[in-house]
Amino acid sequence: MEFVQNVPFFSIMISMFSGIISSVLPGKAARRLNTAAVSLIGLMSAWLLAYMVRVGGSYTFMMGHFPAPWGNEIRAGALEAAMALVFCIIMLLSLLGGRKKLVEEVELSKHNIYYILTDLMLSSLLALIYTNDLFTAYVFVEINTISACGLIMIRQNGRTIEAAVRYMIMSLLGSGLLLMGICMLYDLTGHLLMSNIKESVQHIVATGTYRIPMMITIGLMTVGLAIKSALFPFHSWLPDAYGYSTVSSAAILSSLVSKGYIFLLLKIFYRVIGFPVIRGSGIVNVLFVFGLMGMIFGSVSAIMEKDVRRMIAFSSVAQIGYIYMGFGLGTTPGVVASIFHILAHASTKSLLFISAIGLTDVSNGSRSFFDLTGAAYRNKIAGVGFTVGSLSMVGIPMFAGFVSKLLFAEAAVQTGPRRMLPAMVVLAVSTVLNAIYFLKTVLRIYTPEKRSVIEAKGFSSITVGKQKLYTATIVLFVILNLVLGMFSEPIIRILQTGLANFA
């Protein structure tokens, strides 16, 4: 076994251990440890990715002295390594970009707890990415849920507490349904290890026994994870949770937490049940319909919203709809498009949140759409970041969002006419709706404001030199976005081979 194959194990353990150590450190030291741990894990994941691309295939890693069905096991391949790499980059950048705001909004004595939460959040995301055991996945879903609640309510005001309570209720409902699904699956197959479950499921499907409980089990797990990742009818917790929490939390929640659950769902589809069975069960049709509805209704809610951060949050509903629509197409190109959109949306949405905070800060903290007039002149780099993010979300070439929309369209064309037509029409409508609210905001922030109004409302302005860290974060985000948009060919190839080795 080569040493690089230890990377998944080390990444999970390092992130958990740094969370544990942070409990006795002061806030500043915890922050440094967190930055170091996230960067180290990112570098290691890049190393693993390079190795997996060179070697191909995937391998399992035994957690302990006992082989798989008895002990725990993790499994890694190119797709997992790529996800871990992107998640680490985005988490690092989100924390850097929101650092100043965190100091303002969170009590200083609670900063180390914030970093404990982010460390454990990262560990749970990594464990969801790498695990090959359904029960381990559930344990880390729990960690993920609790730390997400903490991240929302650490900025303590009435709104965030209410948002956290709402998030907790919905999220626990999702966890409960997922747990019930796992229990039923265990009862039907007698295994918790993913590959063994798949064998038994194929046997069950071939012999035709337990057809109805199998369907219900698949439904329970899918609905549970859909609630947790805010698929359209279950998105009511989302705008408050993303809109009022401190900005790093909003960026992490929108771009990583929901994506972790979606990745787990992908794992359940491919590795636990098997995609042909999923396609036969008809659950993809449900996801398809709700994905399409989410694409439209999320955008409509975003258009009606006057608060810029809630607007970005509602846009997430639409983007989650895109991802589920890709699953719903029921073909491999559709799923590849969804995975690419996970990366594209994660990098774009965190950029939007981080740059929106720069714009609202120079507008006297007002988040109202009308007060943002001319904000891009008062904070230039935030304006650039917001523009890039908006263009990417709308789907302008060169940016990440364009590639994923192209992939969705290609995948839709390759499926049968029953899915192609609604998918294409809704894709087009949703793109127009995206353009309406994002470009409207971009135009608004670049419309010069009268000097008298600026003085009357007490708006400030900030130069690039005074916010070096923030500027660097935005620049890195923009570069990430451009890399995803312009060098998409090799990335898509990695995703395709990774997906082929995933099951």
Add this chain to the structure above:
Amino acid sequence: MSKKISEEEYRRRMLVRMKQWINGEKDPYLGNMEIVPQHEYVPNKKKLREYHKDLDSVHDKAYDVEHNRIYRFFMRFYRVAALLCCLALISILLVEVSYLPPVGSSHNPSNNEVAAKYIEDGLQDTGAVNIVTGMILDYRAFDTFGESNVLFIATCTVLILMRNDKKKGKGSAQEEERRDSFYEPKNDSILQMIASVLVPVIIIFGIYVILNGHLSPGGGFSGGAIIGAGLILYLNAFGFEKTERFFTEKTYKWVSFSALTFYCLAKSYSFYTGAHHLESGIPLGTPGAIISSGLILPLNICVGLVVACTMYAFFALFRKGGF
């Protein structure tokens, strides 16, 4: 023929005192207990009116039930829909249960080679007589590590929500405690007497459950919960002044930190050697002895410490927002 005793000595006899107590002639605790007379509840009319005004205005403006027909429809629809959703979910689950394999049948899919190996080789592999402990702390130790981190992170979130970091002035932790103690009489001698008898027994029993986790039913989670309950009883009887002598936030921090660190490092070593097929070099000992089964005993102690501290910390945080 009984010995004649003086009146004074007669009154001091235990049976006599008990008789007096039963007859209600004398209260033995009178003068030994701090008894705060209960205040009659007098509603502050002005505040109440203000509160109602706020509530009513919200009700009138936001949810104008009388005139807003859409809202009225929504409220009805919401209730009906919630009921229907619950009924649908219940019926779906009942249908599913009726199709599942029968409980206890030997042909069930869950009676497979996994369970068989745990039962047959569990003692040999892990050295633990209690197979369940062997399973959670050796075969599937990674899950249990995740589970103890769930407890750890739950305490962190409660710390965020409840910890009162104000040192002085209005709304500080001390102020709140003083306000609380006004309503709760302290130094309840019945409680103190019972606690001083029970707490040592409870804590010793908890330690026994933890240390015997690999030999008999029990282990870190249950033993830790017992110790935590004992600590909470002690706190209720004697107040924070007594518990702060040995348990402050610092103690909590360092105990849970060292327990989780030991768990993390020990298990990392074990995972690493296991994955590379190296000998771990940790002797399993004779099954049945108290010091046996390799890492399971120290891990049980770690889990027990984490659970006990978590329980106590929750109680202390909800009580006064600190330790």
